[in-house]
Amino acid sequence: MTALLTAEGLHKSYASTPALAGADFTIDAGEVVAVMGPSGSGKSTLLHCLAGLVAPDAGRVRYQGRDLAGLSDAERSALRRGDFGFVFQFGRLVPELSCVENVALPLRLTGTKRKDAEARATEWLARLEVDDVRHHRPGQISGGQGQRVAVARALVGNPRVIFADEPTGALDSLNGERVMELLVQAAKESSAAVVLVTHESRVAAFSDREVVVRDGKARDMAGAV
């Protein structure tokens, strides 16, 4: 079986700062992989390259066998909207929209009618146990509730890969663990893969496999990469 998403020999520098120096990575459909490593080791840069948000200076990223560098900007954007979901450290919800409107947004952007999009968004908010705040704006809810809304937004479009960069980094340990439980459970039920960047081993414990990034190189903890 071909892996869902692979990276080979990724190099990326910012001016004279090397962020990636020959990183390899692979993830299968439905797999949860934690990307760990010290601060500044290149974890976020690896995630951004895998998601097609940053173009590597050298090396290749393939999604379902297709080289991301061979796609047009429009094709890459369509891929991010249709197949990928994103969760960041601070939810990055749109402050002017209610929670249900935030979650419905990815569906609205791909042409789903408001009523249908908001009905699906409400279902996801209920799964993430935050439907009670669906009419609140992000400024009126807690950090933990905001991350659950962000997870609902990442999953509402039924993505094949969820990119989560320190999704619990701003939460206390209890809230962080609950968000991870809900994220992993929802991803497994939808057979979505999760690329989870974290520096916390208790967060990485929710993954199927751990990859360590050090000095811009990625090493599989099981020795498979």
Ligand SMILES: Nc1ncnc2c1ncn2[C@@H]1O[C@H](COP(=O)(O)OP(=O)(O)OP(=O)(O)O)[C@@H](O)[C@H]1O
């Ligand atoms: N946009 C940028 N412009 C300049 N340098 C950058 C940029 N993004 C990352 N870097 C540098 O590249 C290196 C790798 O950064 P990256 O954010 O990928 O590491 P990280 O492992 O995710 O770190 P952290 O755990 O602290 O978030 C660092 O030296 C960082 O300063």
